[in-house]
Amino acid sequence: MNKSFVLSILILSALMAAMFYYFMAREPALAPFTLESRARVISVDDSEVHTSGLSHLGFQTLEIEILNTRFKGVKTQASNSLNGQIDLENLYHVNDTIIAAIIMDKDGSIEHVKAVDLYRQNSLLSMFIVFTIALLLYAGAVGVKALISFILSIFIIWEILVKQILAGHPPLITTTFTLILLSAIIIFMVAGVNRKGLTAFLGTIAGLGVTLFATLVFGKNAGLLGMTQPYVNTLIFSGYYNLDIRQIFYSAIVLGASGAAMDIAMDIAASMDEIRIKKPDISARELMKSGFTVGRQVIGTMTTTLLLAYSGGYLTLLMIFRVKDPSFVRMINLKIVSAEIMRTLIGSIGLVMVAPITALLGGVIIAGLTTHARK
Known part of the structure; x- marks a missing residue:
């Protein structure tokens, strides 16, 4: 087996273990x-639950068994408040695995338990394992x-981008450098680190x-302040009144389009590099034409x-x-709707320009340098 492949696997394993430890071991922001x-x-007691259609009002009383922490094996009651918010709340059933918030008294004994959400971590982990295996194969x-x-x-998005914006740094500048x-x-x-990588990077x-540039130019005239973003009100009323929500909205547009731009730049750079390998004597002009x-x-x-x-995220709105x-x-x-149209069109403007710019760069970097070297 290739030594570099084995080394890459070891690095990947170490990174995955470090990330798992980091997110699992960090202290959540819980009340004392x-x-x-x-x-x-x-068991479940639904006698105080009033159902209307898909929404539920009232509260459930649950009999639960705690599965971890120092209270492992303890059986106790938990409450589940229902306010009709079906996008945030759950109606629990027997044998569900849930996340419970245990409120303790000053002596460290259980005072009250509140059901927080379904425990979905195992399902998500299974998806990631399937994705990893398919990608590696x-x-x-x-x-x-x-x-x-x-x-x-x-890690970079969580620890640098999000943290720096919350700390008050300019969102658009922070997002750009990130x-x-x-x-x-x-x-x-x-x-x-080669000609193909350099071409794709500069094109991106x-x-x-x-x-x-397009975000700044068209954003001023759109009259959008960014308040359509999910949970933005919750963020503001959590104490972050001084955040520039409009700039965060602009940052989200650039962030959302960057992945597709990277894909296009890499597709074109990889194609041009493969053409050069198959036809080493190709001229820069011909290679550019192929890139275009x-x-x-x-x-x-x-x-x-x-x-x-973007439409997939708002399918129910389209149905309305x-x-x-x-x-x-x-x-x-x-x-x-205007916000999503702006996202799509500005992202598309960036994508349309990535392709010819990457093709021009590829002609200079991939073909031009080798032609000059032969001369």
């Missing part, structure tokens, strides 16, 4: 004398590098610049990919429009 644990529902060493960059990206760092890690990790940065051809094909589907990705049948003018100018 509060402990989180897993619990199994033994198909991509091999490149798949290992992709997973390493995936894990590092999660994306430059992420692009360098992901592209050079997967493609290697150029696309990032175009997206950023590949770029046109990729762009043809990638802009639709953005549309489908079909039911209520509002006028086109009213629908298109609705704040949340």
Whole structure:
């Protein structure tokens, strides 16, 4: 087995173990004398639950068995308050595994237990394992590098981007520099530090610049303050009154488009590099033409990919429009619809520009340097 592949597997394993330990071992922001644990529902009392359609009002009384922490094996009662918020609340059943918040008295004994949510971690872990196996089986060493960059990206977004914005740093500037760092890690990790990687990286940065510029130019006239973003009110009323929500909205647009821009830049750079390998005597002009051809094909589907990705997040809203049948003018100018249209179109502008810029860069870097070397 290739030594570099084994080394990559060891690095990946160490990173995954470190990430798991980091997220599992960190102290959550809980109230004093509060402990989180897993619990199994033994019995359910729904006598105080009033159901109307899919929503529930009242409260459940649960008999649970605590499955971990120092109270493991203890059987006690837990309450589950229901306020009709079906997007946030659960109606629990016997044998459900839940997360329970244990409120303790000053002596450390259980005073009250509240059901928080279903325990979904095992299902999510199973999905990640299937994804990892499929990626490694198909991509091999490149798949290992992709997973390493995936894990590092999660860490950087959580520990640098989110933390720095919450600390009061300018969201758009912070996001831009974070994306430059992420692009360098992901592209050079997967493609290697070579002409192909350099072409893809510079093409991605150029696309990032175009997206950023378009966001600033068109954002001023759109009249969107970013208040359509999920949980933004909760964030503000958690004490973060001074956050620039509009800039956070702009940052989300750039962040959302950056992944697709990276894909296009890598597709074109990899294609051009493969052409050069198969035809070493190709001229820079011919290679650029090939890059433009590949770029046109990729762009043809990638802009639709953005549309489908954003539409998927608001499928139920589209269904409401079909039911209520509002006028086109009213629908298109609705704040949340305008925000998603802005996301899609600005992201698409950046994608359209990534392709030709990457093709031009590839002609200079991939073909131009080798042609000059031969002369």
